[in-house]
Amino acid sequence: xxxxxxxxxxxxxxxxxxxxxxxxxxxxxxxxxxxxxxxxxxxxxxxxxxxxxxxxxxxxxxxxxxxxxxxxxxxxxxxxxxxxxxxxxxxxxxxxxxxxxxxxxxxxxxxxxxxxxxxxxxxxxxxxxxxxxxxxxxxxxxxxxxxxxxxxxxxxxxxxxxxxxxxxxxxxxxxxxxxxxxxxxxxxxxxxxxxxxxxxxxxxxxxxxxxxxxxxxxxxxxxxxxxxxxxxxxxxxxxxxxxxxxxxxxxxxxxxxxxxxxxxxxxxxxxxxxxxxxxxxxxxxxxxxxxxxxxxxxxxxxxxxxxxxxxxxxxxxxxxxxxxxxxxxxxxxxx
Amino acid sequence: xxxxxxxxxxxxxxxxxxxxxxxxxxxxxxxxxxxxxxxxxxxxxxxxxxxxxxxxxxxxxxxxxxxxxxxxxxxxxxxxxxxxxxxxxxxxxxxxxxxxxxxxxxxxxxxxxxxxxxxxxxxxxxxxxxxxxxxxxxxxxxxxxxxxxxxxxxxxxxxxxxxxxxxxxxxxxxxxxxxxxxxxxxxxxxxxxxxxxxxxxxxxxxxxxxxxxxxxxxxxxxxxxxxxxxxxxxxxxxxxxxxxxxxxxxxxxxxxxxxxxxxxxxxxxxxxxxxxxxxxxxxxxxxxxxxxxxxxxxxxxxxxxxxxxxxxxxxxxxxxxxxxxxxxxxxxx
Numbered sequence: 108x109x110x111x112x113x114x115x116x117x118x119x120x121x122x123x124x125x126x127x128x129x130x131x132x133x134x135x136x137x138x139x140x141x142x143x144x145x146x147x148x149x150x151x152x153x154x155x156x157x158x159x160x161x162x163x164x165x166x167x168x169x170x171x172x173x174x175x176x177x178x179x180x181x182x183x184x185x186x187x188x189x190x191x192x193x194x195x196x197x198x199x200x201x202x203x204x205x206x207x208x209x210x211x212x213x214x215x216x217x218x219x220x221x222x223x224x225x226x227x228x229x230x231x232x233x234x235x236x237x238x239x240x241x242x243x244x245x246x247x248x249x250x251x252x253x254x255x256x257x258x259x260x261x262x263x264x265x266x267x268x269x270x271x272x273x274x275x276x277x278x279x280x281x282x283x284x285x286x287x288x289x290x291x292x293x294x295x296x297x298x299x300x301x302x303x304x305x306x307x308x309x310x311x312x313x314x315x316x317x318x319x320x321x322x323x324x325x326x327x328x329x330x331x332x333x334x335x336x337x338x339x340x341x342x343x344x345x346x347x348x349x350x351x352x353x354x355x356x357x358x359x360x361x362x363x364x365x366x367x368x369x370x371x372x373x374x375x376x377x378x379x380x381x382x383x384x385x386x387x388x389x390x391x392x393x394x395x396x397x398x399x400x401x402x403x404x405x406x407x408x409x410x411x412x413x414x415x416x417x418x419x420x421x422x423x424x425x426x427x428x429x430x431x432x433x434x435x436x437x438x439x440x441x442x
Numbered sequence: 443x444x445x446x447x448x449x450x451x452x453x454x455x456x457x458x459x460x461x462x463x464x465x466x467x468x469x470x471x472x473x474x475x476x477x478x479x480x481x482x483x484x485x486x487x488x489x490x491x492x493x494x495x496x497x498x499x500x501x502x503x504x505x506x507x508x509x510x511x512x513x514x515x516x517x518x519x520x521x522x523x524x525x526x527x528x529x530x531x532x533x534x535x536x537x538x539x540x541x542x543x544x545x546x547x548x549x550x551x552x553x554x555x556x557x558x559x560x561x562x563x564x565x566x567x568x569x570x571x572x573x574x575x576x577x578x579x580x581x582x583x584x585x586x587x588x589x590x591x592x593x594x595x596x597x598x599x600x601x602x603x604x605x606x607x608x609x610x611x612x613x614x615x616x617x618x619x620x621x622x623x624x625x626x627x628x629x630x631x632x633x634x635x636x637x638x639x640x641x642x643x644x645x646x647x648x649x650x651x652x653x654x655x656x657x658x659x660x661x662x663x664x665x666x667x668x669x670x671x672x673x674x675x676x677x678x679x680x681x682x683x684x685x686x687x688x689x690x691x692x693x694x695x696x697x698x699x700x701x702x703x704x705x706x707x708x709x710x711x712x713x714x715x716x717x718x719x720x721x722x723x724x725x726x727x728x729x730x731x732x733x734x735x736x737x738x739x740x741x742x743x744x745x746x747x748x749x750x751x752x753x754x755x756x757x758x759x760x761x762x763x764x765x766x767x768x769x770x771x772x773x774x775x
Contacts, residue, residue, distance in 0.1 A: 331699030
């Protein structure tokens, strides 16, 4: 189906820690199946500590100890050819990075080298990925990009500390989009920014996606931002994608009790009715309960939830959910 | 109605730079508001608008350049006994729950320290009873907290622990500076609901300082919107946020992403370069970004006018409460 650019199959990435001889396994990404289509914004939402960032690292092929790829695979589709990233060597990975897939890490305001001007950062970057450019040509590419995205070009002469957080975040995104990658992975790009600045960053992301017609994987816990940008949303809980559907479906008729807590707990203007958060705390990824990891917090938990992990079923072709309350072909609500 | 705390014409000027090039930033500019018993008052605005400085002055961490803070009829707290009396009635909760507690000290020591400082209990057993009672008010218990280090709790739990600690002295007012901004969105509501519960069950007033207008709308009774040191709009939360009058409040309100994929942003926003530039602006500080700007805005500071009981600091509104039509030329900007 469709035109995928990235696919994962039963992806498992665990942190394996060795503490004084005791092995501790943190199951951060556990059997994740994703298929990101070309020209879409895919949102991943969930609480902190649910494995969102680790999933992104695995998607980007940046698995380093103590994080280990336990099973499954991640494939990119480069010009119609399927490439499995664990089979690539580091030089091949380096070539794909920024040209095919780029990554804006969390707290992008601190990714710049603080002692060099931003144009030097751009130069380092262009020099290592586009062969045979002179400094002047590289500078032209950089100014062209900033102009294209409506950012002032004087910024190139500034040091990172002279810019506000929102500015730095937008430059980091501009840098990630410089080589027109097919996939841009953004980890919490709007967290820690003011509302108006957040809106500016969201605007920039939409603009880039509109111009490049590429795919953006957007991780943020802010459901408001997800509602505004994403085309499809995957809800992550304790290392698993528990529900996946189009943004409209997630907000209007989500089925998993956790998704419903996430959405119903958000305050809305014009409605002061009491809203409740999901009870309890997220489970520790190194000590997951048996069965469905949400059953300890779920008010609808059945006996089977305590012993067996529910399979992911397709409610319809674009709506997947992993919950024992939902049966195949069910369109109803969780009772 | 009786006022719990009255902030009157508070001004704080910070001087930046050296002796040759000196910049005076008015971080808090003639700010006045009051808090009534059993009321949640929100002070909202973006970072760098002076809301935290206001809280720091109220708590006595910072001396105001001018203006007064009257707490239950008392003006200043010069003597030590008065300071203790003051902090018994007013307790604070801060933004970063991980920064509030020393990672090398057990959490319960903060509770015993507070009990000792305010002489709240005679014996250790009495103290434990009191601490347990306060922890239960926030959904925890003494057994869960005792002999544990901050790293053993989640951010949401630590924030509730710091609220429980603040409750020890039975304060009449809590000053909460961005209490939920570091807490995960999914458990944010449990903290906000706690403030609601404290207000309804124990009559505790809260000065809720936040940039999150959605929770401010949800929890508070009245709200003041701050922008570059000034309160630009103040009134009942329903009126201010559902029918904003000041263009800045409108911008803020529109910038909150709606939790509805059918209500996406269509217009684009202009972002500013530096805060300093706006602080040093003559006239209305928002004139540089306002879509309704008039010539007068660039030179004259607007007066406070009251429109249906809502304070608005904008040239678009006049004393009789009518909106002055903006000139046509600026409408299409």
